[in-house]
């Protein structure tokens with residue numbers, strides 16, 4: 001399995017518009033964070049997690065030309081608003097693409113982008129075309145995508161629930177403030193875990209550094225990757241103080257497992 005971190009930043013991205021802080025002004029490419037997203041290649045299947053507002057640039061930079069399925073964590077703008085750029089993949093494959101999420105996510109996206117959720121079978125794709133797939137609201141569940149079994153699990157993100165996803169030894173948990181016990185069960189034995197870590201200080205809807213590290217100590221993946229980071233984190237300074245087996249994400253990071 002090959003996983004590419006397409007974006008590792010918070011909702012504004014880093015640098016944040018107009019910000020003069022040291023991290024936003026930094027020339028280290030690892031301090032340039034586009035909005036969170038990841039791309040998984042496994043068993044001949046290309047799976048995209050979220051359609052970030054930076055999707056077009058992420059696809060161009062990482063040579064992504066085919067998406068077989070889209071997994072939505074939730075419908076917040078920083079995870080969804082690149083949805084129109086899915087049209088290029090529709091155009092190249094000449095078919096609608098299945099998009100999975102919980103009922104709230106898919107219904108919210110259908111309301112905001114009704115013109116996209118009209119599955120088509122062939123023809124010319126003027127606009128994006130997604131086939132919305134609502135997953136049951138169970139604590140943990142499975143989705144079959146081609147030869148892959150994807151496990152989803154519930155995550156609390158303040159007012160809404162998001163979905164975490166696991167494929168084999170890889171799991172992805174962004175935009176999470178609290179994890180139910182069943183979700184920790186679903187994470188048992190995971191090899192590589194990408195986990196939300198907005199900043200050092202505690203916030204109401206995201207995990208912060210101390211909490212993410214506590215979860216990682218409990219789940220004990222071989223490698224933990226912190227994501228959804230804002231300009232509070234300088235890549236090098238954060239890297240140097242993290243425990244062994246924990247690293248900050250950066251855009252374009254590739255993990256093979």
Ligand SMILES: [Zn+2]
Nearest residue numbers: 011076078175
């Ligand atoms: Zn977010």
Ligand SMILES: [Zn+2]
Nearest residue numbers: 019021024231
């Ligand atoms: Zn800044």
Ligand SMILES: [Zn+2]
Nearest residue numbers: 074076157175
């Ligand atoms: Zn969110």
